[in-house]
Amino acid sequence: MMRVAVAIVPEVRQLLQEDPTQLRELLEEIHDEDLADLLGLLSESEAALVLRALPTADAAPILERLDEDQQEAMVEHIGMESIAPIVGEMSADERTDLIEALPEAVGDTLLETLEKVDPEAAAEVEALAKWPEDSAGGLMTTDYVSVPMGFTIAEAIEKLRRVGGEAETIYYVYVVSGGNRLLGVVSLRDVLLAGPNDTIGEVMTENVTAVGPEMDQEEVARTMAKYDFSALPVMGADRKLLGVITFDDVMDVLTQEGTEDAQRLGAVEPTEEGYFQTAFWTFIRKRVTWLSALFISEFFTGTALRHYGGVIEAISKLAYYVPLCISAGGNTGSQSSTLIIRGLAVGDVKPRDWYRVFLRELGQGVVLGVMLAAIGVVRVLMWGDGWQFAATIGVTLVAIVVMGSTVGSMLPLLLRRLGIDPATSSTPFIATLIDVMGIVVYFNVAKLLLADVLAAAHHTPLP
Amino acid sequence: MMRVAVAIVPEVRQLLQEDPTQLRELLEEIHDEDLADLLGLLSESEAALVLRALPTADAAPILERLDEDQQEAMVEHIGMESIAPIVGEMSADERTDLIEALPEAVGDTLLETLEKVDPEAAAEVEALAKWPEDSAGGLMTTDYVSVPMGFTIAEAIEKLRRVGGEAETIYYVYVVSGGNRLLGVVSLRDVLLAGPNDTIGEVMTENVTAVGPEMDQEEVARTMAKYDFSALPVMGADRKLLGVITFDDVMDVLTQEGTEDAQRLGAVEPTEEGYFQTAFWTFIRKRVTWLSALFISEFFTGTALRHYGGVIEAISKLAYYVPLCISAGGNTGSQSSTLIIRGLAVGDVKPRDWYRVFLRELGQGVVLGVMLAAIGVVRVLMWGDGWQFAATIGVTLVAIVVMGSTVGSMLPLLLRRLGIDPATSSTPFIATLIDVMGIVVYFNVAKLLLADVLAAAHHTPLP
Numbered sequence: 001m002m003r004v005a006v007a008i009v010p011e012v013r014q015l016l017q018e019d020p021t022q023l024r025e026l027l028e029e030i031h032d033e034d035l036a037d038l039l040g041l042l043s044e045s046e047a048a049l050v051l052r053a054l055p056t057a058d059a060a061p062i063l064e065r066l067d068e069d070q071q072e073a074m075v076e077h078i079g080m081e082s083i084a085p086i087v088g089e090m091s092a093d094e095r096t097d098l099i100e101a102l103p104e105a106v107g108d109t110l111l112e113t114l115e116k117v118d119p120e121a122a123a124e125v126e127a128l129a130k131w132p133e134d135s136a137g138g139l140m141t142t143d144y145v146s147v148p149m150g151f152t153i154a155e156a157i158e159k160l161r162r163v164g165g166e167a168e169t170i171y172y173v174y175v176v177s178g179g180n181r182l183l184g185v186v187s188l189r190d191v192l193l194a195g196p197n198d199t200i201g202e203v204m205t206e207n208v209t210a211v212g213p214e215m216d217q218e219e220v221a222r223t224m225a226k227y228d229f230s231a232l233p234v235m236g237a238d239r240k241l242l243g244v245i246t247f248d249d250v251m252d253v254l255t256q257e258g259t260e261d262a263q264r265l266g267a268v269e270p271t272e273e274g275y276f277q278t279a280f281w282t283f284i285r286k287r288v289t290w291l292s293a294l295f296i297s298e299f300f301t302g303t304a305l306r307h308y309g310g311v312i313e314a315i316s317k318l319a320y321y322v323p324l325c326i327s328a329g330g331n332t333g334s335q336s337s338t339l340i341i342r343g344l345a346v347g348d349v350k351p352r353d354w355y356r357v358f359l360r361e362l363g364q365g366v367v368l369g370v371m372l373a374a375i376g377v378v379r380v381l382m383w384g385d386g387w388q389f390a391a392t393i394g395v396t397l398v399a400i401v402v403m404g405s406t407v408g409s410m411l412p413l414l415l416r417r418l419g420i421d422p423a424t425s426s427t428p429f430i431a432t433l434i435d436v437m438g439i440v441v442y443f444n445v446a447k448l449l450l451a452d453v454l455a456a457a458h459h460t461p462l463p
Numbered sequence: 464m465m466r467v468a469v470a471i472v473p474e475v476r477q478l479l480q481e482d483p484t485q486l487r488e489l490l491e492e493i494h495d496e497d498l499a500d501l502l503g504l505l506s507e508s509e510a511a512l513v514l515r516a517l518p519t520a521d522a523a524p525i526l527e528r529l530d531e532d533q534q535e536a537m538v539e540h541i542g543m544e545s546i547a548p549i550v551g552e553m554s555a556d557e558r559t560d561l562i563e564a565l566p567e568a569v570g571d572t573l574l575e576t577l578e579k580v581d582p583e584a585a586a587e588v589e590a591l592a593k594w595p596e597d598s599a600g601g602l603m604t605t606d607y608v609s610v611p612m613g614f615t616i617a618e619a620i621e622k623l624r625r626v627g628g629e630a631e632t633i634y635y636v637y638v639v640s641g642g643n644r645l646l647g648v649v650s651l652r653d654v655l656l657a658g659p660n661d662t663i664g665e666v667m668t669e670n671v672t673a674v675g676p677e678m679d680q681e682e683v684a685r686t687m688a689k690y691d692f693s694a695l696p697v698m699g700a701d702r703k704l705l706g707v708i709t710f711d712d713v714m715d716v717l718t719q720e721g722t723e724d725a726q727r728l729g730a731v732e733p734t735e736e737g738y739f740q741t742a743f744w745t746f747i748r749k750r751v752t753w754l755s756a757l758f759i760s761e762f763f764t765g766t767a768l769r770h771y772g773g774v775i776e777a778i779s780k781l782a783y784y785v786p787l788c789i790s791a792g793g794n795t796g797s798q799s800s801t802l803i804i805r806g807l808a809v810g811d812v813k814p815r816d817w818y819r820v821f822l823r824e825l826g827q828g829v830v831l832g833v834m835l836a837a838i839g840v841v842r843v844l845m846w847g848d849g850w851q852f853a854a855t856i857g858v859t860l861v862a863i864v865v866m867g868s869t870v871g872s873m874l875p876l877l878l879r880r881l882g883i884d885p886a887t888s889s890t891p892f893i894a895t896l897i898d899v900m901g902i903v904v905y906f907n908v909a910k911l912l913l914a915d916v917l918a919a920a921h922h923t924p925l926p
Contacts, residue, residue, distance in 0.1 A: 029670045033690045160655050170652055171634055171693075188651060189633055192623050207492045225718055227496045228711035230634075230693055247710045248691035251717060255688055258721030259805050265728055266801025266890060267794060274811035275802060280823065284830050287798050294794050295835050299842055301786035306846075312779055319775055319782040323764035323789060323898055331730055331757050331891045335750050338729025339738060342722050348737035360743065367747055372758050379762055383769075427729060427890075428794045435786055 004030065005037035012038065016049055023053045036065035044070075048077035051086070060089035067277065068101040075106060080113045088118035091168045093141035093249070095121065096128040128243070136220045137213030139253070140234045140243030143168040146176045147200055149183055154196040156186070169231045169246045175204045182233060182241040184208060210235040213242055220245060221253040222347055261345055264423035265338060267294065294428055300436040301326075308443040314457035317385060318446055321393055326438035328372055329400035330431030333408030336361055337430050340412045341422050351417045354410065361409040362402065369401030392449045399445065400438045407434060467493065468500035475501065479512055486516045499528035507533075511540035514549070523552035530740065531564040538569060543576045551581035554631045556604035556712070558584065559591040591706070599683045600676035602716070603697045603706030606631040609639045610663055612646055617659040619649070632694045632709045638667045645696060645704040647671060673698040676705055683708060684716040685810055724808055727886035728801060730757065757891055763899040764789075771906040777920035780848060781909055784856055789901035791835055792863035793894030796871030799824055800893050803875045804885050814880045817873065824872040825865065832864030855912045862908065863901045870897060 008030070015023050027035060027050075039047040039062065051059045051074060063074060063086055075083050087095055087110065099107045115122040124142045131137025145167045147156050156173055164170045173191065175184040184204030194203045210233045211220055224232050230247045260270040269286040271278045278286075305312065305322070312319050340357065343349030349357065373394040380390040408430050412422035447454065471489070478486050490498060490513075502510040502525065514522045514537060526537060526549055538546050550558055550573065562570045578585040587605045594600025608630045610619050619636055627633045636654065638647040647667030657666045673696045674683055687695050693710045723733040732749040734741045741749075768775065768785070775782050803820065806812030812820065836857040843853040871893050875885035910917065 029668075031670065031672065031690060157655065164652055164655055170655070189627055192620065192627055192633070205492075207494070209494065221714075222718075225711075225714035227494060228714075230710060247693060247714070248688075251684075251688035251691075251710070251713060254714060254717035254721065255685075255809055258717065258724065259809060261721065262724055262728060262801055262805045265725060266797045268798045268801060271802075274809075275806040276811065276816070276819070280826065283823075283827055287795075287827070288831060288834055291791070291794055291798070291831060292835065292838060295787070295791055295838060298787045298790045301790075302783045302842075302846070305783040305786070309779065309783070312782055316772065316776050316779065316782075319779075319785070320765045320768040320772070322782070322785060323768070323902070324758070324761045326786060327761045327764075327895065327898065328754070328758055331754055332750075334729050334891055335731045335754070338725055338731060339734075342725045343738040346718060346722060346737075348739065353739070356739070360746075363743065364746055364750070368751060368754060371751055372755060375755060375758060379765075383765070428797055432790065435790065439786070 004034040005041055008038060009041050012050065013046070016046060020049065020053045023050060027054065032061040033065055035062045039066060040070065044073045044077055048074055052078060052082065056085050056089050059086045064090050064094040071098050072102055075102060075110065080109060084110065084113040084117045088114055088121040091141050092124040092128060092143050093139065096125045099125055100129060131213050134217045135213060136211050136215040136217065136234050136245060137242065139217055139220060139245045139249045141168045141246065142243050144174055144244040145170055146174040146241065149175050149201040151200045152196065153191055153194045153198050153200070156191060156200055169244060172231050174233060174241055175200055176241055180241050181239045182208060182210065182235055208233060217253045218257050221250045221257065224250045261342065261423050265341065265427050267428040294432050297432045298435065301439055304436055304439040311443055311446060311454060314454050315450065322439065322442065325393065325396050325400055325442050326435045328397055329404035329434040329438040332365065332368060332401045332404030333430045333434045334427040336405045336408030337412050337427050340409045344412060344416055344422050351413050354413045357409050357413065358406060361405040365402035365405035368405065369398035372401055373397040388450060388453065392446050395449065396442045396445045399441050403437055403441065404434050467497040468504055471501060472504050475513065476509070479509060483512065483516045486513060487518070490517065495524040496528055498525045502529060503533065507536045507540055511537055515541060515545065519548050519552050522549045527553050527557040534561050535565055538565065538573065543572060547573065547576040547580045551577055551584040554604050555587040555591060555606050556602065559588045562588055563592060594676050597680045598676060599674050599678040599680065599697050599708060600705065602680055602683060602708045602712045604631045604709065605706050607637055607707040608633055609637040609704065612638050612664040614663045615659065616654055616657045616661050619654060619663055632707060635694050637696060637704055638663055639704055643704050644702045645671060645673065645698055671696060680716045681720050681808070684713045684720065687713045724804065724886050728804065728890050730891040757895050760895045761898065764902055767899055767902040774906055774909060774917065777917050778913065785902065785905065788856065788859050788863055788905050789898045791860055792867035792897040792901045795828065795831060795864045795867030796893045796897045797890040799868045799871030800875050800890050803872045807875060807879055807885050814876050817876045820872050820876065821869060824868040828865035828868035829861070831868065832861035835864055836860040851913060851916065855909050858912065859905045859908045862904050866900055866904065867897050
């Protein structure tokens with residue numbers, strides 16, 4: 001969809017030089033998102049000129065859609081006095097995010113300037129800024145439409161006409177008492193279907209689904225997706241209506257949470273920006289923590305192998321099968337933990353289901369283990385390592401795969417119960433844990449089933 | 464949110480026995496989603512009784528929200544003749560999904576029955592069923608509101624009142640020509656702000672963003688999330704309006720695609736239903752394919768180790784470091800492939816960016832490799848294996864980590880270029896590939912740096 005933006009760049013550049021007043025007409029029919037893409041293709045100073053050429057109300061939704069870096073550059077290039085009115089026209093939640101993302105001193109100056117230009121907009125920022133970014137309070141906007149219960153439908157439509165241009169959603173009208181307490185909700189559909197003289201109190205739904213301002217954004221998103229709501233009110237103590245969360249923010253949250261989960265599963269600390277927007281050293285920081293933690297825990301594989309050094313020296317072929325056996329456990333563990341972590345994320349699996357999960361994974365581990373063991377045994381025989389060796393590998397594989405599926409499924413549930421995000425257990429960490437356990441299992445099975453070979457090799461009792 | 468459903472179960476059971484006619488009143492104020500949860504808590508025959516006790520128009524949205532299994536059970540218990548009118552009242556896309564999910568014979572009979580009861584609803588199913596489930600055509604509904612260009616705003620409002628109860632979205636009114644060709648769109652906001660005598664042609668936006676029916680659902684979701692659309696029209700050849708995709712379906716797609724990506728990253732074939740809804744043997748099938756593919760490719764680690772058997776026999780300590788070295792490569796590879804796969808999924812990274820990605824990952828690989836090598840060297844010295852050994856491990860780690868980050872990032876890009884979903888390269892597969900390459904690197908570095916030790920051990924030239 002970048003094509004629209006690319007196509008008009010030359011024309012915009014020409015108008016900027018020749019006749020900036022005509023820009024407005026050219027840009028009128030283009031979607032804000034494409035205009036935001038366009039600004040990204042221009043130099044910062046050109047982009048600033050385009051924003052200034054547009055009426056404030058048209059510039060605001062474009063400024064909303066820029067990246068945080070671009071927003072900061074626009075604030076710099078356009079200057080406090082000229083940008084404050086545009087910021088004032090932005091939707092309350094985006095305005096708050098912009099001010100919070102700026103370097104602190106710049107953000108404070110902008111908020112002070114905004115207080116002079118548009119005190120109401122500044123007050124909204126202060127009300128929204130107190131909630132954590134990833135909570136319901138951080139997602140909500142105060143740009144909603146509310147009416148008292150006594151309004152008629154005609155009066156409600158009149159109010160929608162008056163303030164509808166600024167509100168972020170007009171699809172629901174919230175019915176509030178004097179102290180802004182939420183009494184009910186009327187959808188625009190209900191408004192259309194009702195007669196003009198019906199009162200709001202007659203048509204409203206009293207059973208409103210609402211969430212508290214501290215609810216985690218992932219749970220908010222899940223609630224809205226489940227109920228198919230396009231907007232969800234946020235209520236504080238005493239049923240006070242604090243704001244409204246709209247579906248567009250939820251679509252972003254769902255995408256972002258999907259990325260975070262995938263990154264945690266891949267042992268990367270979640271990045272806040274896109275791949276190319278994230279700086280080199282930020283990436284190093286996000287990767288090295290997990291990578292060195294995994295590396296250090298993998299030391300235990302060395303310790304374990306060293307412990308069985310005598311066995312390896314006696315039968316060096318045993319070493320050839322180490323990566324094969326432990327990776328089978330690691331892969332099974334990855335599968336189980338992925339299934340459970342995602343099940344927890346979408347609400348399919350709850351920590352209290354642990355016993356049912358355990359039984360399922362135990363059963364699956366046995367079946368999958370036997371299947372892999374069958375393949376493994378054939379391979380050992382093909383390599384000509386004999387039946388006794390084949391039995392060792394077969395038994396080891398069943399044991400390791402069962403261990404992989406049970407440990408891989410139980411660990412995320414345990415972490416969730418302890419209040420830790422289960423995705424931070426990241427499948428590579430589980431794989432590492434299972435690597436070490438796998439080595440112990442493998443060499444103990446070998447000592448048991450290959451006892452005579454070992455004795456012959458050593459001519460001494462086993463360690 | 465299940466609490467609402469749990470709380471009313473006893474009352475519903477009592478009314479079912481004593482006075483089913485009163486059910487309707489009890490259930491009126493409860494959200495459809497909670498009612499769907501309620502049906503899940505009842506026995507199938509009780510659930511069927513509740514559905515039958517409700518007016519058709521109220522039963523339809525509840526039937527929509529049931530799982531496929533539950534829907535099938537309801538069709539069985541309620542019977543074709545009685546369920547067809549309810550199915551006819553369902554939204555067109557959900558109705559199509561229900562009929563497609565039923566066993567073929569049952570679905571066909573239901574469609575035939577529907578043709579008698581509600582021929583229009585049956586025709587809609589036939590029009591929608593021809594598109595793949597995961598395409599724009601499979602997501603769209605035909606329950607939208609359209610008007611001719613000559614309508615006045617007052618006429619449009621009148622039409623919205625008349626058909627708005629059935630339409631899935633009334634927030635956009637589509638402007639069409641005689642042959643249902645899409646000419647423009649008017650948002651309900653525009654309708655409210657316009658005067659009653661303005662014509663639709665005057666207020667409509669002609670620059671409509673639309674997608675083709677064959678677009679993949681993930682791209683549809685990304686487009687809607689980017690532009691913050693609550694509905695997106697689907698256009699066929701000659702700008703013919705085929706249907707409309709609404710935000711609620713997109714929220715489901717985003718969740719589902721997140722799960723699919725996570726599962727593919729965890730080497731599980733995506734499951735269509737929740738953890739506990741998926742049957743035991745289905746899981747085995749979804750897991751064993753990847754697990755045995757990975758297991759068989761891990762055979763090459765055995766082949767590689769066997770190839771260096773002479774080296775291992777000469778210096779058995781080398782075997783102790785195999786899992787440590789290769790897992791460092793595997794973990795780095797997991798990180799890189801996760802970052803790129805997710806970047807591709809959300810549109811941050813494009814295949815044509817491969818060279819920039821390569822340079823970044825090469826640089827990061829070097830930095831991360833040196834960091835891990837530093838830790839590794841200290842550990843080797845602590846184990847008392849000496850400087851020469853430490854150098855071997857250090858050099859190997861840098862090489863393996865660089866390999867992990869470059870191969871891990873390039874493989875998903877290559878797969879995407881070849882038209883294969885990059886998530887199917889699943890990080891465990893990359894880890895396996897890097898395991899084998901890591902062994903080769905490790906023993907070659909060892910042969911080079913430990914040449915004198917090897918020579919002393921063998922008293923013969925190296926293999």
